[in-house]
Amino acid sequence: MQKWSIDPDHTVAAFCVRHLMIANVRGQFNRISGTVHFDPLNAIGLSLEAEIDVAGIYTGIGKRDDHLRSPDFFDAERLPTITFRSTGYEPTGKTTGRLAGRLTIHGIPREIILDVTLSGPVTAPAEIGGETTLALSARTSLNREDFGMTWNVPFGDGGVVVGREVEIHLDIEADRQ
Numbered sequence: 001m002q003k004w005s006i007d008p009d010h011t012v013a014a015f016c017v018r019h020l021m022i023a024n025v026r027g028q029f030n031r032i033s034g035t036v037h038f039d040p041l042n043a044i045g046l047s048l049e050a051e052i053d054v055a056g057i058y059t060g061i062g063k064r065d066d067h068l069r070s071p072d073f074f075d076a077e078r079l080p081t082i083t084f085r086s087t088g089y090e091p092t093g094k095t096t097g098r099l100a101g102r103l104t105i106h107g108i109p110r111e112i113i114l115d116v117t118l119s120g121p122v123t124a125p126a127e128i129g130g131e132t133t134l135a136l137s138a139r140t141s142l143n144r145e146d147f148g149m150t151w152n153v154p155f156g157d158g159g160v161v162v163g164r165e166v167e168i169h170l171d172i173e174a175d176r177q
Contacts, residue, residue, distance in 0.1 A: 001045050004036040004134060004174035011172045013052055013082075017144070018163030020155075027068070029082070031056030036174040038134060040121055046089040048099060048136070050172070052082040072151040079107045087111075095119065099138065105147040114138035114170070121176065131175040138170040 014028040031053035038046050054076040057068050069076040086101035099114040120134040143164050153161040 001037045001039050003177045005177055006034045007173045007175055014169045016167040021159045027059035029056050043091055048086045050084045054080055073149050108147045112140055114140050133173050133175050136172040140168050
């Protein structure tokens with residue numbers, strides 16, 4: 001099994017959540033590190049370990065980012081990281097599969113499944129470093145309240161300011177070590 005290091009310059013964990021029950025708000029985490037274990041000839045042993053620096057959250061609105069870092073949501077000062085450790089991979093196609101693992105957000109671990117698409121590996125031209133790189137794109141949905149993030153403001157006929165369901169999209173590039 002080959003070891004691949006996540007390239008933080010080409011990796012992002014993005015999210016999308018409903019606001020006021022009518023619009024989507026998107027954001028991302030840009031400070032991600034970790035490793036992928038992958039054999040291009042046999043993907044069955046694929047594994048992923050990733051750590052996300054919560055302070056790196058970015059939605060484009062400073063006031064919202066500060067609120068998301070606060071104890072109302074991620075509590076970045078007390079709980080500075082989100083982690084994922086895979087526990088198994090099941091191929092569903094030549095370049096697709098389901099990656100099971102333990103996601104810890106806000107200090108609360110939960111078992112999740114990521115729907116994964118693999119690309120590569122490819123070798124970059126020598127003029128930009130010549131690294132051999134693979135890409136892993138993954139997605140899932142989760143209920144943020146399962147991770148202790150229950151802050152909300154109810155309004156109207158059962159509406160809330162922030163939706164409970166959050167779509168997660170990971171786009172990872174990793175370089176062979």
